[in-house]
Amino acid sequence: MSEPLLQVSDLLVTTVAGDPVLDHVSVEVGRAESIGLVGESGSGKTALAHAMLGFARPGLRLSGGSVRIAGEELLTKSETDLRALRGRKVSYVPQDPATSLNPSMRIGDQLREICRIHGRQTETEEIIPTVLGRVDLPSDRQFQRRFPHQLSGGQKQRVAIAIALACDPPLIVLDEPTTGLDVVTQAVILQEVRRIQRELDVSLVYVSHDLAAVAAVADRVVVMYAGSIVESAATDVLVARPRHPYSRGLVSSVPDHRRARRLRGIPGVAPAVDDHPVGCVFGPRCELFTDACAAEQPSLVALSSDHWVRCIRSEDTPPPTSEPRLAAPGLAADMEPILRVQELVADYRSRGIPFTAVDRVSFIAQPGECLALVGESGSGKTTIARCIVGLHQPSGGTIAFDSRRLQPSARRRSLEQRRRIQIVFQNPYESLNPKRTIRDAVSWPARALRGCSRQQAEQEVATLLDRVRLPAGLAQRYPGELSGGERQRVAIARALAARPDLLVCDEVTSALDVSVQAATLDLLRELQTELSLTMLFITHDLGVVASVADRVIVLERGSLQEEGDVLEILRAPAQPYTRRLVEAAPSLMATENGLPSPADVP
Amino acid sequence: MIAASQPRLRRNSQTLTSSWPTRISLVVVVLLLLLVIFGPLLTPHSPTAELGPPFARPSSAFPLGTDYAGEDVLSRVLVGGRSVILIGGIATVIGYLIGGVIGLVAGYQRGLTDSILMRGMDALLAFPPIIFLLLLATGFGNSLTALTLGIALIHVPGVARIVRTAALETSVRGYVEAALARGDRVRVILRREILPNIWGPIVADGGPRFTVSILLVAAVNFLGLGIAPPNADWALMISENRSGLTLNPLSVLVPAFMIAALTVSLNLLADQIARAHGSSVDVQAMRR
Amino acid sequence: MSATALKVRVKLRARHPLVAYAFRRTAIAVLLIALVSLIVFAATEVLPGNAADQILGRGATAAQKAQLTRQLGLDRPLLAQYGSWIFGVLHGDFGQSLASGEPVSTFIAGRLGNSLILAIGALIVMIPISVVLGTLSGVRRGRPVDHAVSGVSLALIALPEFVSGTILAVVFGVTLAVLPPTSIIPVGSSPLTDPKILILPILTLCFAGSAYIIRMLRAGVVEAMASEYVQAARLNGVPEGRVVRRHALRNALAPTVQVVALTLQWLVGGIVVTETVFAYPGLGQGLVQAVTARDIPVVQGITVLLASFYILVNLAADMTVIILVPKLRTEL
Secondary structure, X not given: OOOOOEEEEEEEEEXXXXXXXXEEEEEEEOOOOEEEEEOOOOOOHHHHHHHOOOOOOOOEEEEEEEEEEOOEEOOXXXXXXXXXXXXXXXXXXXXXXXXXXXXXXXXHHHHHHHHHHOOOHHHXXXXXXXXXXXXXOOOOHHHHOOOHHHOOHHHHHHHHHHXXXXXXXXXXXXXXOOOOOOHHHHHHHHHHHHHHHHHHOOEEEEEEOOHHHHHHHOOEEEEEEOOEEEEEEEHHHXXXXXXXXXXXXXXXXXXXXXXXXXXXXXXXXXXXXXOOOOOOOOHHHOOOOOHHHHHOOOXXXXXXXXXXXXXXXXXXXXXXXXXXXXXXXXXXXXXXOOEEXXXXXXXXXXXXXXXXXXXXXXXXEOOOOEXXXXXXXXXXXXXXXXXXXXXXXXXXXXXXXXXXXXXXXXXXXXXXXXXXXXXXXXXXXXXXXXOOOHHHHHHHHHHHHHOOOHHHHHHHHHHHHHHOOOXXXXXXXXXXXXXXXXXXXXHHHHHHOOOOOEEEEEOOOOOOOHHHHHHHHHHHHHHHHHXXXXXXXXXXXXXXXXXXXXXXXXXXOOEEEEEEEHHHHHHOOOOHHHHHHHHHOOOOOEOOOOOEOHHHOO | OXXXXXXXXXXXXXXXXXXXXXXHHHHHHHHHHHHHHHHHHHOOOOOOOOOOOOOOOOOOOOOOOEOOOOOEHHHHHHHOOHHHHHHHHHHHHHHHHHHHHHHHHHHHHOHHHHHHHHHHHHHHOOOOHHHHHHHHHHHHOOOHHHHHHHHHHHHHHHXXXXXXXXXXXXXXXXXHHHHHHHOOOXXXXXXXXXXXXXXXXXXXXXXXXXXXXXXXXXXHHHOOOOOOOOOOOHHHHHHHOHHHOOOOOXXXXXXXXXXXXXXXXXXXXXXXXXXXXXXXXXXXXXXX | OOXXXXXXXXXXXXXXXXXXXXXXXHHHHHHHHHHHHHHHHHHHOOOOOOHHHHHHOOOOOHHHHHHXXXXXXXXXXXXXXXXXXXXHHHOOOOOEOOOXXXXXXXXXXXXXXXXXXXXXXXXXXXXXXXXXXXXXXXHOOOOHHHHHHHHHHHHHHOOOHHHHXXXXXXXXXXXXXXXXXXXXXXXXXXXXXXXXXXXXXXXXXXXXXXXXXXXXXXXXXXXXXXXXXXXXXXXXXXXXXXXXXXXXXXXXXXXXXXXXXXXXXXXXXXXXXHHHHHOOOOHHHHHHHHHHOOOHXXXXXXXXHHHHHHHHHXXXXXXXXXXXXXXXXXXX
């Protein structure tokens, strides 16, 4: 058996203070093999990706262990030698091409620079067109003279990949390369990456929090949690039957539009770097936890020749959850729609030039149902939500709530209308006032919109927090002390304090980790059925739609493309745009050919 | 998971005692502020009484000698800081009040109001500060009121810009939009959501700005266009006693040292405070 | 705005955004200068007791004052006085000094050269040293070099020019007696005939000015060095020297231009105090003397000139930045 191309052994990466970010991690990558590195925030996956180039970002240290590429040890090399290796033996595709490309350097020059520093200046005129062609970009002189800001997001990412390919390295590390790109572009990039890997026989390490994206690209998946590798297996094995409780929780949390099921999430929060529990690092959150687990951190054990698990109870791990979705509240079908949007038109002004964000959209929402508004960025879905809530003035059409027309601006609406319509926003780090306690924030709507006294409102806070599955003790804390998922739940509790009938959720889980997203979505669906809420759910993620919504509206560039029952549309989309979206959306159920496997029938 | 945020008071006092230069600066500034309050009580002689021969060397009667008019240098030094600090302080506060309101309105309202207000600010910024003050001195004579208001006006555009940026950034945050969607009244939103969140940049800006005020007052006084004799003022003393440099150098050097000690310590402290709030003195300067 | 005008405006903006921007900014600059002249005129005419009092002194009778007032046109409405003043300015006529009677333009011309010599001398010394030190401390942030440079500059920046100038004069002019403590020269001659008098004023300006440049430049360099594309270049294997030069510093050019512009503006104010400390016969000292003597035409003339320079420096800086940073052109 030939020596693996990349060999990471017992790698220890710590913060400056000594806390472990990577806790004695070992992993191997063979020639022409593609592995996926999956983990949520704080798992250490980016630190591991960087370490494969002998790099530690400011604030971290490569404190111990070994990283060998084609036999050469990286951790003992000087910085100058490392630079010589990077780009030639191993290269890196960074996460955000918008900020990682030098804004004052033309594309062609950036490629030329890479060739030059690795001694290939004589061949640049051949290399550059070749490598641009490989990533499906034009190779003419005019394109090479462009600056990064003159390219689209997808084009920028392809340039970053081209730069990584320029000197034919045998190993390429890609760090979340499709973050921030829309679904269709993401699918295209994933395909390209897979194709390049096959054609050039390079080894790939694909780092991501998105298990579905990783599954589309990698032969083998390595799952990371709190600085350790907890499981490593072939992709289809991991997706079908993960053996570590965390991997199982992760797989159960991934939304999938081909399989509408209830998403559960994983209870608890990942530990901070300076707060690791004694024993198994996942122990406090694990449903299989026993006292033996707390004795010491388990070691990686081979269940078969290429399936490793770090768990003493891996035999007992149940298969990923597959419960049916929670049913809708099922209110009488002959009731009046609670929301009626008719011929809505909304504009934005960019530098004095108006542009139409919403172009005569009409739809209704029945009481008690969850209606999803789906589309890419620029589809107008957020604008529609803002119009409904009174934050944006439409330039045409009407919105009626409970059969009464709504004033365009929230300030002009009646107290009742303002109370009964509530909204939760996307960014959990900005949804709460950092200078106000949780109690203050959650009690305010009751005072402002229901006329409660301060005592009354504050008494309700404990109940509300409980309802969103948060401990009552959180009430006296400040938002800065809470995680993203916790803050989002507080925002939901705040909205519920007004006792609304319509809850608008604007991409409320897009900024959260997968397992946190699953828990939040489950909470929302549960609340909806308990409280008979009508929910307007704005998202770009079809998988989320499958798990949460009853009906869906598909938007493209401001106009309504298709609407109907969620399961029907996802199974058999009628419009070409919807079809494109459905095909492009990543799914764990898809095999490599992109065709659904028999197991996906809901 | 984010660590618990410490109470602000403890964080601030930690910053202020973090290193030797900072600690020394703090002591110096406190001493000088005490001097401003208690100076007049400590003077051995009246600061404006012509008691001895001009430019006499230090003696037991006059520990720092006398100045050009035979006044006791020590007494004048003890009270000479009041004008600079008081005028500088009042001017800064007035500048904040006016600039703060303008910035808040511009940043929250946005649109046309914002454009008009900011163009107005640009017009004020078209003047070199000290020349503006000289202009006022021409028009109003040696008026301390004009000087104070003039310095306040010089600060207004900078303060307005900082407050406006902070208000703008805050207005687009989710919690402000949630308040708007609730239909909270503007006054309530400003009070509950916006104001508590713009203190940070304002505090960071306050220190350097106070230093600038003092430098401007001192410069105008030095040029003889602010405080008038026989009043005692450190900057004025430097120019008044220039002619007697060879006879009694202390009459020039001591007030020079006092001003230097004040402004340098103040700036070091201001930089530390600004750093604790995420920026530094230079960033402030560039954003002016 | 009419429909056609709007169309033309949008077309110009779309086809030649740079030209349109240059137009706009220049127009704004001209407007600002006009506004400044208005403010200057208003501020100086505010006090009761007009120029006639100044010229004739205290002993004049009411009749003499009235006659002179009429002669100088000071009884006309303020707007008319402003109008004729502006008219004169546009033709190079700034009026006459109340103290000496000579044309203000001659007065200014005589001193402008001296101030320029001082300013340019200071810039020649300041800029190279400060750019090197500022860049060095930015690139080597956190290291001993940075601490030393930053600490010293933080202190110097707060030292008023009249204090550092006075101390320099004491040390070099009196105690050591190697340089003249004041920079007085015979009327009409150029400072270049006796360069020694330039040394201390230039040094004074450099102390404060360099600290200014160093600190702002450092801030710009630190920001560039901490950017994502610098990290990406390191991960691509680019050697550190080239990372600093081509990736970090090249993108710190725009802030550098702004720093130079801010320094030029600061210099305008700096020469006022420094020239007074050393009795150097430049525009700054001229202005101070005129203010003290309430010589209004001289004050108006010098102030408008200096303020216009201030505004034009801004304009030049903005245009240069737009040219240097390709990305900004798309946001025009």
